Amino acid sequence: MLLAIDCGNTNTVFSIWDGEQFLCTLRTSTHHSRTADAYFTWYSTLVKHYGIEADISDVIISSTVPRVVFNLRVFADRFFGCRPLVVGKPECLLPVNPRIDEGTVPGPDRLANAAGAFDRHGGNVVVVDFGTATNFDVVAADGAYVGGIIAPGVNLSLEALHQGAAALPHIDITRPEKVIGTNTVGCIQSGVYWGYSGLIEGLISRIKAEYGMPMKVVGTGGLAPLFDQADVGFDAIEDDLTMHGLTVIHRYNKDNSST
Numbered sequence: 001m002l003l004a005i006d007c008g009n010t011n012t013v014f015s016i017w018d019g020e021q022f023l024c025t026l027r028t029s030t031h032h033s034r035t036a037d038a039y040f041t042w043y044s045t046l047v048k049h050y051g052i053e054a055d056i057s058d059v060i061i062s063s064t065v066p067r068v069v070f071n072l073r074v075f076a077d078r079f080f081g082c083r084p085l086v087v088g089k090p091e092c093l094l095p096v097n098p099r100i101d102e103g104t105v106p107g108p109d110r111l112a113n114a115a116g117a118f119d120r121h122g123g124n125v126v127v128v129d130f131g132t133a134t135n136f137d138v139v140a141a142d143g144a145y146v147g148g149i150i151a152p153g154v155n156l157s158l159e160a161l162h163q164g165a166a167a168l169p170h171i172d173i174t175r176p177e178k179v180i181g182t183n184t185v186g187c188i189q190s191g192v193y194w195g196y197s198g199l200i201e202g203l204i205s206r207i208k209a210e211y212g213m214p215m216k217v218v219g220t221g222g223l224a225p226l227f228d229q230a231d232v233g234f235d236a237i238e239d240d241l242t243m244h245g246l247t248v249i250h251r252y253n254k255d256n257s258s259t
Helices: 036-049 066-080 108-121 154-164 184-211 224-228 241-255
Strands: 002-007 011-017 022-029 058-063 125-130 133-139 145-152 216-221
Touching (some): 002 066, 011 241, 022 036, 058 066, 058 241, 108 125, 108 133, 108 145, 108 216, 125 184, 125 224, 133 184, 145 184, 154 184, 184 224, 216 224, 216 241
Parallel strands (some): 002 058
Antiparallel strands (some): 011 022, 125 133
């Protein structure tokens, strides 16, 4: 079985893939100081809790936090006896290489999104990924990642607003009943929700206009279903797109390991 690990700036996700489906998905906060032993204690406890018998033979890692990769490598080697594939490293092959400015290193999560989106939807796709940042990933007709947009994430913007204006409270991100707020919380909720809805819809429109041909738009990440309610232009919502992309990249490397 394959253990796919996606380490973001805020959360790290572990998913067990049996070749046909994900058996479970586990989440923990990202800490660069977490040791291999600590990872295994957390992982094995939850797997046992869910009653899953997983004989892990392969591990693939996508990490936007370089400092955690070493301990994840040790984790894979020590407890599963395998050398993990790390997306973005030279030894990890991609189904289609990205076409971006020379010397630019795209985030491994964006490469995984491109692979997952192309496998499920074909080319000419925009992936809108809600994480610590809100990423727009453009996938060409042949499946290559060809660039995109990075915008501040919704929660990051809320935190900045609270820190910069101490009188403003922390709020939950939700769709407000009215655009015009009649109290402080309502005003912030409207500004965040409808402001980001306008940002998403506007950037999708500009990407399509610049790209010059019809494109499918796929939302992923925890907040994608919430902003889909604003009719921003999503054609599909994929909650496991990044993890699926990791399985696609892993399969490609397995199929081409002898070439």
